[in-house]
Amino acid sequence: MEILLRQFQTKSFLSICKCLEPAYSHATSWTSGNAMLGKTLFHTSNTVAMPYNPPKGPRKWPIYNKKIFAPQLPGEERRPAYVCHMRTNIKYSPFKMWYVASMIRGMSVDEAIKQLSFVNKQGAVHVKEVLLEAQKLAVEKHNVEFKSNLWVAESFATKGLVMKGIRRHAKGRVGLVHYFHCHYFVRLEEGSPPAHFFFETAPKTTKTLLSEWVDEMRQRRIPGSL
């Protein structure tokens, strides 16, 4: 019951009702006898002028925004709000976009936007726009109170469309030219950024330093011994 009530908080009444409807299948419509308008087996629209174009590009990243978590226990720490946003098929190489995406990991949104304004790369323009869009979405749709109270939890780029072309070389030889596109993904989380996002670059505490030193000392062996 509580789960149902909790759903009301996150989803609208209409969407809940749609979820509770029985799954529609073509078999049921055929056997029902009454052909409902818009749910017939034969086409009612023009399939030649408006052919079916299957969706291209990544689609799973924004689905994380729709994830509904189980209700939290009374003593549990409040789960921070997050927003996943992406931009697909940016005309930029993913190998170059990696540098821009990796720079802003673990930064607060304001700092990231400020730094990106002064990065002399084409990809930085796209990343900045995506961050601003994500910030807006977080405030409007994901229950984030302050737009500055966000930090970049995940930021990465993947390979998109690759168009191949030909170029000439000397002595009649040919070379392939690759025109790369990339997809850029970002996840903003509510709260202040962590002190050290990368474990490796964080300064080691005296406790860890001591334990490491002790381990090194214990690993020593006398060569040629039994």
Next chain:
Amino acid sequence: MAGHLLKCLTDALGKFEYVYLTPLLRRPPTPQWIPLVVQAPEQLLEKDASFDIKSIFDGFLWGVPTCRRSAEKRMMRKYGAPNWHNKLILPRKDIKTCGTCGHNHEAGRLCPNCYSKVKAETSVLQEKMVQELGLDPIDKEIAIVYQGEKTQFDDEFFKGKRVVQMEKPRPKWFSKNLLQRCGPNSDVNSSEHTIIKPHDLG
């Protein structure tokens, strides 16, 4: 592909020679395209004794890698070295916030947001100057007077100056004090300099 081209060229050259040069020379050429069959087998062996398999790469297949790139080379290429040639984009520490408008700018440079306003106003002034004074050579000083400021200046101020009257009010950031001349030899306590109060700055 290059080999095929070469073969075509040599065939074409041979044909050209056969068709055009032989009638001139009045004697048929030696059949150069017939391979020399009579050759001592020892000579052949001697010739091939010093054959190196790698000679097939000379001059033709140069542009290919011969060794696999090591992990160190790959890492250096992608990430660089921190105190050497750093390929990672590091966050900049020389970004300042403008006190006037709040936009960010590089340290040691003008705020682009403020400067764009100044630039816009300058272009408006220049257009007005061209409109009123034309493109005559500048021999006199120009006095720019904004809306509601004519009364503040006396006629002596406009003596020997060309006046440009602006229909708009003075921008808030355009200080009146800019019109006061102050050179390296000027004395601060002289009567020419008037103390301008903050609210008159603009």
